[in-house]
Amino acid sequence: MRIRTSFPHETTHEDLRIPMPDGTRLYARVWRPVTDEPVPALLEYLPYRLTDWTAPRDAQRHPWYAGHGYASVRVDVRGHGNSEGAPGDEYDAQELADGVEVVNWLAAQPWCTGRVGMFGISWGGFNSLQIAALAPEPLKAIVTVCSTDDRYDNDVHYMGGSALAVDLHAWAATMLAFVARPPDPEYTGLIWRDLWLKRLERIDPFIHTWLTHQLRDDYWKHGSVCEDYGAISAAVLAVGGWHDPYRDTVLRLVQHLPPDRVRGLIGPWSHQYPDRGLPPGPAIGFLQETLRWWDHWLKGEDTGVTTDPLLRAYVSDSHPPATVYDTLPGRWVGEPAWPSPHVKTTTYGLRGAPVIVRSPMHTGVDAGRFFPFGNDADLPPDQRDEDARSACFEFEVPAETWVLGRPRVRLRLTCDVPRGQVVARLCDVAPDGASTLVTRGALNLSARHGRDRAVPWTPGATEDVTFELNGIGHAFPPGHRIRLAVSSAYWPWIWPQPESAAGFTLDPEGSALELPVRERELSSGIQFEEPEEAAPLGVTRGVAANGWSPATLDEPRPERLVVRDVAKGEWRLEVDPRYGGTRVYPDGLEFTEDALETYTIDESDPLSARTRSDWSIRLHRPELGWDTTVRTRSEITCDETDFISSNEVICIEGEEVIFHRTWEKRIPRTAS
Numbered sequence: 001m002r003i004r005t006s007f008p009h010e011t012t013h014e015d016l017r018i019p020m021p022d023g024t025r026l027y028a029r030v031w032r033p034v035t036d037e038p039v040p041a042l043l044e045y046l047p048y049r050l051t052d053w054t055a056p057r058d059a060q061r062h063p064w065y066a067g068h069g070y071a072s073v074r075v076d077v078r079g080h081g082n083s084e085g086a087p088g089d090e091y092d093a094q095e096l097a098d099g100v101e102v103v104n105w106l107a108a109q110p111w112c113t114g115r116v117g118m119f120g121i122s123w124g125g126f127n128s129l130q131i132a133a134l135a136p137e138p139l140k141a142i143v144t145v146c147s148t149d150d151r152y153d154n155d156v157h158y159m160g161g162s163a164l165a166v167d168l169h170a171w172a173a174t175m176l177a178f179v180a181r182p183p184d185p186e187y188t189g190l191i192w193r194d195l196w197l198k199r200l201e202r203i204d205p206f207i208h209t210w211l212t213h214q215l216r217d218d219y220w221k222h223g224s225v226c227e228d229y230g231a232i233s234a235a236v237l238a239v240g241g242w243h244d245p246y247r248d249t250v251l252r253l254v255q256h257l258p259p260d261r262v263r264g265l266i267g268p269w270s271h272q273y274p275d276r277g278l279p280p281g282p283a284i285g286f287l288q289e290t291l292r293w294w295d296h297w298l299k300g301e302d303t304g305v306t307t308d309p310l311l312r313a314y315v316s317d318s319h320p321p322a323t324v325y326d327t328l329p330g331r332w333v334g335e336p337a338w339p340s341p342h343v344k345t346t347t348y349g350l351r352g353a354p355v356i357v358r359s360p361m362h363t364g365v366d367a368g369r370f371f372p373f374g375n376d377a378d379l380p381p382d383q384r385d386e387d388a389r390s391a392c393f394e395f396e397v398p399a400e401t402w403v404l405g406r407p408r409v410r411l412r413l414t415c416d417v418p419r420g421q422v423v424a425r426l427c428d429v430a431p432d433g434a435s436t437l438v439t440r441g442a443l444n445l446s447a448r449h450g451r452d453r454a455v456p457w458t459p460g461a462t463e464d465v466t467f468e469l470n471g472i473g474h475a476f477p478p479g480h481r482i483r484l485a486v487s488s489a490y491w492p493w494i495w496p497q498p499e500s501a502a503g504f505t506l507d508p509e510g511s512a513l514e515l516p517v518r519e520r521e522l523s524s525g526i527q528f529e530e531p532e533e534a535a536p537l538g539v540t541r542g543v544a545a546n547g548w549s550p551a552t553l554d555e556p557r558p559e560r561l562v563v564r565d566v567a568k569g570e571w572r573l574e575v576d577p578r579y580g581g582t583r584v585y586p587d588g589l590e591f592t593e594d595a596l597e598t599y600t601i602d603e604s605d606p607l608s609a610r611t612r613s614d615w616s617i618r619l620h621r622p623e624l625g626w627d628t629t630v631r632t633r634s635e636i637t638c639d640e641t642d643f644i645s646s647n648e649v650i651c652i653e654g655e656e657v658i659f660h661r662t663w664e665k666r667i668p669r670t671a672s
Helices: 054-069 093-108 123-134 165-179 185-201 206-212 248-256 286-299 384-388
Strands: 001-002 011-019 026-031 038-046 071-076 113-121 139-145 235-243 260-265 311-316 330-334 343-349 355-357 391-396 401-407 408-415 421-431 434-444 461-469 470-477 480-485 503-516 532-534 561-563 570-576 583-584 592-603 605-621 626-638 642-653 658-669
Touching: 011 054, 011 093, 026 054, 026 093, 038 093, 038 123, 038 286, 054 071, 054 286, 054 532, 071 093, 071 605, 093 113, 093 123, 113 123, 113 286, 123 139, 139 286, 139 384, 165 206, 165 592, 165 605, 165 626, 165 642, 185 658, 206 470, 206 642, 206 658, 235 248, 235 286, 248 311, 286 532, 311 401, 330 470, 330 561, 343 401, 384 421, 384 480, 391 503, 408 421, 408 480, 421 461, 421 470, 434 461, 434 470, 461 503, 480 503
Parallel strands: 001 532, 038 071, 038 113, 113 139, 139 235, 235 260, 260 311, 311 470
Antiparallel strands: 011 026, 026 071, 311 330, 343 503, 355 503, 391 480, 401 470, 401 503, 408 461, 408 503, 421 434, 421 480, 561 570, 570 592, 583 592, 592 605, 605 626, 626 642, 642 658
């Protein structure tokens, strides 16, 4: 990583408040080049608190853009950070309407040329796409990283029509803790407490809404730009990583948007910006790539972006299973169109007698993290234990085989119960037997005729079901085997159906694996510059002024710990998401957060599934005598007819509890 300290422009920055039509003011930080000429504006619009949580990341990017001749602007969403107003659901109509207002406000400033771009990763990538679909006139281009065009089937809520226990729960719990954080008196002054209390009065756990909508209904269609790609007039650079759950969005965007206004880039990365150097690499000069995009669409310069391949994708070489890789070997390929003329479908018919698939409920404990962030335990370990709990079909690899795109499975199933799931994993099996997960997919059997309806299986009936696996770029070497592993459970990714223990019978006759096989080539000539960023903010990590840190309470706990109670047949997965620990900021803020997620299930009982997430966040300014703590607890259990959700929020100022509320709710199981 190269730290850049000299730029074409000197820069300055200021904090300001952007007025909304209803009088609410959104908190913003603006970095600008020192020049008398107006410049284009770039907007990143998030709920994640620009004065603390994203401040280190913001410092790497926004000053860099300002130094290259852009007004780079970071804005907190209404009801978050130091913005006024009440928080809403993710990507709700108010958030998007505010975003349009911010775009128009920026375009009208005397220091702006009237041309605006938006960028962001995850939430900021989501709303960049969604605001682009609302088409405010000044918005000419976006860069959307690790985002989705389909909020139902390619987000943290549902997968293949099944509830995602792992992040439907964990992300709702995370946002409950995040929404409850107070404004910072350093930036809001004495009104911080009043803003906080008003914010807390409006809290309602996201999980209530998300579990209420178990089908792909109008709630999920809102903000899903796949409903009308034609609404997007801005140019779109779509970026993803093969180890990020949203990467299929890149493939769909380059397929459906006009080829003169879209480009796609997929590397081996996790849920991170591609320049940060977090595993797996290789990292690239991503800021330079985006500068080429901005200079073309916002300044009218010929930077060559329109002659780049429609899709640049990384095809990883085969690698042994591991939970982290510094760098994955491989090569870049360029596709002139998508679907690509260089990719052809190869069909592998399954062989053998019908097999009963009745996976134990803990199948999936070695799935890895749904959102890999570059931590040491994020990726799936050796899959041999998982394969042993699945029905496996293998195919020899006589010559090196490159796979690029979304594999598909067609399975002939007989099911004796109305509800269930099927999960397919594609693994690369080495001569020594090691099994590396390549990609996977899932289908709620009641969603086999569409995600917008729940159609129970007729007990005893045989049907063919088809579903896609997540996209991947992977090279299978000769001498290895391609393994398709099929299971009836995948906890804690997939919440089990009440009848999941019954499994199903899979008939290889009429079943097949379809692989998108790409032509091999010696070299595509695709290259990227060395990663570079602006100077770091100067945040220190470790122990706060009073000596308190999660790491000082006990020995540091594992990132992922699997515990088996042999006598009870119970499996427990404990996950420390490792978002940040304790940070001390240059402005004196001490920010400490600690979280633990727990997923428990009896290996033979789908109704034993339960999740729990505990959060503690402390914001402390010793020089102001300001000390606040947020503690939350979120749990989900189930019975045959309902999900049972339990949530609690406790907010403390100094030694005084100023807010304490619990929610208990039963939500009918209509589809999951």
